[in-house]
Amino acid sequence: MTLALGVLISGGGTNLQAILDAVREGRLDADVKVVISNVEGAFGLERARQAGVETLVINHRQFESREAFDEALIAALKEHGVEYVALAGFMRVLRGRFLEEFRDRTINIHPSLLPAFPGVDAQKQAFDYGVRFAGCTVHFVEPTVDSGPIITQRVVPVLEGDTSETLRQRILAEEHVAFVEALRWISEGRVQIEVGPSGRRVTRILPPAVSE
Amino acid sequence: MTLALGVLISGGGTNLQAILDAVREGRLDADVKVVISNVEGAFGLERARQAGVETLVINHRQFESREAFDEALIAALKEHGVEYVALAGFMRVLRGRFLEEFRDRTINIHPSLLPAFPGVDAQKQAFDYGVRFAGCTVHFVEPTVDSGPIITQRVVPVLEGDTSETLRQRILAEEHVAFVEALRWISEGRVQIEVGPSGRRVTRILPPAVSE
Numbered sequence: 001m002t003l004a005l006g007v008l009i010s011g012g013g014t015n016l017q018a019i020l021d022a023v024r025e026g027r028l029d030a031d032v033k034v035v036i037s038n039v040e041g042a043f044g045l046e047r048a049r050q051a052g053v054e055t056l057v058i059n060h061r062q063f064e065s066r067e068a069f070d071e072a073l074i075a076a077l078k079e080h081g082v083e084y085v086a087l088a089g090f091m092r093v094l095r096g097r098f099l100e101e102f103r104d105r106t107i108n109i110h111p112s113l114l115p116a117f118p119g120v121d122a123q124k125q126a127f128d129y130g131v132r133f134a135g136c137t138v139h140f141v142e143p144t145v146d147s148g149p150i151i152t153q154r155v156v157p158v159l160e161g162d163t164s165e166t167l168r169q170r171i172l173a174e175e176h177v178a179f180v181e182a183l184r185w186i187s188e189g190r191v192q193i194e195v196g197p198s199g200r201r202v203t204r205i206l207p208p209a210v211s212e
Numbered sequence: 213m214t215l216a217l218g219v220l221i222s223g224g225g226t227n228l229q230a231i232l233d234a235v236r237e238g239r240l241d242a243d244v245k246v247v248i249s250n251v252e253g254a255f256g257l258e259r260a261r262q263a264g265v266e267t268l269v270i271n272h273r274q275f276e277s278r279e280a281f282d283e284a285l286i287a288a289l290k291e292h293g294v295e296y297v298a299l300a301g302f303m304r305v306l307r308g309r310f311l312e313e314f315r316d317r318t319i320n321i322h323p324s325l326l327p328a329f330p331g332v333d334a335q336k337q338a339f340d341y342g343v344r345f346a347g348c349t350v351h352f353v354e355p356t357v358d359s360g361p362i363i364t365q366r367v368v369p370v371l372e373g374d375t376s377e378t379l380r381q382r383i384l385a386e387e388h389v390a391f392v393e394a395l396r397w398i399s400e401g402r403v404q405i406e407v408g409p410s411g412r413r414v415t416r417i418l419p420p421a422v423s424e
Contacts, residue, residue: 115341116328129327130414132365133347153344155367160417164409197376202342205372 003030003187006082008073008090009037013044015088015109018176019183020051028180029187034080036073038092054080060092070098077102086183087141095143104193106141107186109179111171113137113153118146123171127164134158134167136175138182140193140203149193149203151182215242215399218294220285220302221249225256227300227321230388231395232263240392241399246292248285250304266292272304282310289314298395299353307355316405318353319398321391323383325349325365330358335383339376346370346379348387350394352405352415361405361415363394 007016016035022028035048036056045055056076063069074097077085087094087108099106112122114137117129126134135155142148154174158167185191185205196202219228228247234240247260248268257267268288275281286309289297299306299320311318324334326349329341338346347367354360366386370379397403397417408414 113325113328113343113345115343116325128408128410128412128414130362130408130412131325131327132362133325133367135345150342150344155345160419196340196342198340200340200342202340207372 001029001187001189003028003183004081004083005030005032005086005183006077006080006084007032007035007044007048007086007088009035009042009044009088010039010091011042011044011089013042013047013088014172015086015175015179016044017047018180019086019088020047020053022180022184024051028184030183033082034076036076038069038090044088066095067097070094070096074098074101084183084186086179088179093145094141099141099143104140107151107179107182108139108141108146108148109175110137110139110146111168111175113155114139114146114150123168124164127158127162127167132158134171136171136178138178142201149201151185151191151203151205152178154178213241213399213401215240215395216293216295217242217244217298217395218289218292218296219244219247219260219298219300221247221254221256221300222251222303223254223256223301225254225259225300226384227298227387227391228256229259230392231298231300232259232265234392234396236263240396242395245294246288248288250281250302256300278307279309282306282308286310286313296395296398298391300391305357306353311353311355316352319363319391319394320351320353320358320360321387322349322351322358323380323387325367326351326358326362335380336376339370339374339379344370346383348383348390350390354413361413363397363403363415363417364390366390 023030032053034054037045038060040057048055058072060069085102085106113135117125133155137153138151140148156170190206192204235242244265246266249257250272252269260267270284272281297314297318325347329337345367349365350363352360368382402418404416
């Protein structure tokens with residue numbers, strides 16, 4: 001099926017660009033209905049416009065409560081016919097009502113091999129810890145931050161001479177691949193959420209449908 | 213330099229076997245001075261005997277306190293001229309006096325990509341979490357469990373159809389490689405402990421010496 005996608009951003013939007021490129025090149029069967037930024041002038045908005053995608057700014061500072069901001073997001077996404085929401089560097093935590101509305105349909109990318117290094121500045125956390133491998137995780141969003149069912153992960157080595165910045169760049173390149181891969185699997189109906197052996201919700205990736 | 217090695221075990225000792233094999237085949241410049249088990253009849257003791265290595269049982273249950281057990285271990289290791297201690301599935305936590313005595317010379321292997329999944333049953337923890345990549349970590353032991361400076365890590369994928377047991381086996385094969393690799397780097401004088409950018413102690417692996 002064609003994913004009716006909304007993308008939420010706060011900044012440069014290179015992961016958004018990866019999605020837009022994949023759609024344009026036929027590698028991802030999605031229709032990006034709207035790109036919403038909570039920050040005015042985020043460069044990702046420009047990327048969306050260049051791709052002919054509608055954009056909106058919904059500034060959380062103009063709302064009296066987190067709840068009111070969430071309601072405005074929900075309304076805008078529904079108005080544009082969005083069914084799946086991709087968080088591409090969206091720097092606000094979504095909870096409660098939003099996740100009720102888009103339960104198991106909100107996808108986040110985090111620049112670490114979760115559950116290691118949740119939270120902000122994950123790449124620097126990993127670099128400072130002295131791990132030999134880092135990476136990124138695409139997962140469904142749950143009320144607990146950076147902890148939902150994992151759809152895909154990609155690994156990169158930490159190399160001699162790295163800084164947290166060179167590591168960040170190496171992870172970012174894999175984020176672009178991982179995010180598109182996860183969304184493609186969803187569009188192909190291959191991502192199934194199950195209750196795993198320990199009671200935790202996990203995903204199972206079904207094999208590709210055999211084409212006739 | 214030839215590593216004067218003591219190996220502590222509690223069970224089957226497949227990591228001990230990997231070390232013994234590497235020494236016998238000339239892939240690791242070490243002299244295993246003694247293998248000590250805290251469990252009578254651990255099969256690793258038999259592996260040591262087969263390799264002509266001296267063995268000892270020091271049963272923690274026969275000591276009145278953790279401190280007395282640690283002192284007995286220290287005494288036995290020193291008596292055998294041990295300079296580096298490898299924990300190969302040793303199921304007792306070493307702290308205080310032991311780590312003062314063998315500070316930065318006690319090496320542990322843990323079956324996860326630390327800092328993810330510390331503690332017992334790490335492979336099952338990872339499997340149940342639903343990660344896509346797991347692995348193992350060789351690290352210097354510090355008083356905080358499973359948190360010392362990382363020497364090396366190795367990654368394995370979690371595959372469709374895995375159980376926590378098949379994952380455990382896949383990780384174990386990499387443990388054997390990683391443990392020998394870390395010990396070899398130490399024997400080559402290439403593992404340097406430094407204070408990293410965040411104040412955390414990390415290791416740097418120096419390049420191999422150029423042979424004349």
